[in-house]
Amino acid sequence: MAQEASSSTSSKTISLKTGDGEIFEIEASAAKQMKTVQRLIDDLGDDITIPLHNVFSKELPKIIEYYKKDITGEITKDFEAEFVKDLNDDEVKVLFLAANYLDANKLFEFLSQNIADRLESKSVEYVRKYFGVENDFTPEEESKLREERAWSFRGIKEDE
């Protein structure tokens, strides 16, 4: 628990404990951007390590990195592109759900757009895998659906 006794908010740090027991530090001003964290701080006080049962050590550092940049006002398109460049689809999904849990609006909106961009013009099978869903249509329903959306067969990246 590393916390400075100074009354200035800008130098105050909050301790966050992930679901798998690791502890990370974040500036109080950055923690303010995550409404869930802020609510927990209001309820439990800022001297305590805030428990985040549904966020894990894999994703929290990335979220902290994003908000560290945000409080200095340095978030640019280039930074955002770099931020997601090396993330695979599953990692983006996990961050997306974590940002939703933390009520971290800015990151959540950015990741929503990124997911939409990743799905753009992809085939039905790709989207199925992405959402982890099974095809529950009968062959007749599938062929009817295919007919219904024949108008959209333009620029599909993979073969249907």
Add this chain to the structure above:
Amino acid sequence: MVMAIASIESTMASSSSSSSILTMHHDIIHTHILTRLDATTLASTSATCSHLRHLCRDNHLWKKMAATTWPSLLDPAICHVISTFPNGHRSIFSDSFPALHYYSSHSNHPLSPPSSELISAVDIHYKGKPVFSRIRQTKTEKNMFLSSPLWIEIMEPNELVPMPVKYVRKEEEWIKHLEDNLCLSWILIDPTGKRSMNVSSQKSVSVRRHWLTRDVEILFSVIMEGETRRATEMVQCMVKVTCCGKVGGELHVREVNLVMENMDGGNVSGREGVGILMKAMEFGDRKKVGEEGEMKMRFERFLNLVRERRERKFRRKKQWDGFSMVVAFVVCVWFCYLAGF
């Protein structure tokens, strides 16, 4: 944003539970992902499973998409008309998003009674951004409309609408620039039959300067099957955009109108034109344009057909004139002979 900490905490097993993302989070997927997808991707997503299909059928998603793709459809009167369609705004996409292909003979198919009104929703995009949107309701039962050449004018007389396109002097580059960056969609909506279609080639098929007025004429065209009579076996549905401007200033749109031409190069009447349009709307195929420049190729082929017909007609006329002269000469000689000369 949906916040259900308790429920998420209790059901979320691990950080990589992608298999349950839809079940647990369909509301955030619907509100935050589906709303950001483009029309093609939304259509693909709706074919993945029944749950996503149900989410993707939300008319609000398609209404928002239609308004982004064609701002003219934001008009309240049009929104109301489209809301009466069986699949609402989704049917606008399936009917008007792809290009219209209407070539095989359907003239023997019985047609539903023609609509008394057609609504035109026109949008011009420059470099992907909308720069002009207008709607026009056309009554198709008036005698004047039926007996005159088919003509739908979108703008008011003497109206000029500026577009953020610079008017420059250098011909070829600028004309190529307009060809590459201007897109027009003309959606014809039949409120009675609850169908629609796009009668534009999206990209222009020709950009030229009028030899006298120096106005710029930008043409968009779709070739379709007409009636079985010779001159209207195939017809060209053409949108002509006339622009003017001062060098260095902005281009101003002066006229945007829809006409229909037959293979003799003449105009198709309102009565015949509406009949052809209604048939195209009911029986035409909607599918993607095959290759880049396909619509331009069809336009040029049609122009060649018109030219060939004109030349054939001219040759036939010359032959006939020659023949008539010979006959007249022979008849004259015969009369002279009979008269005893």
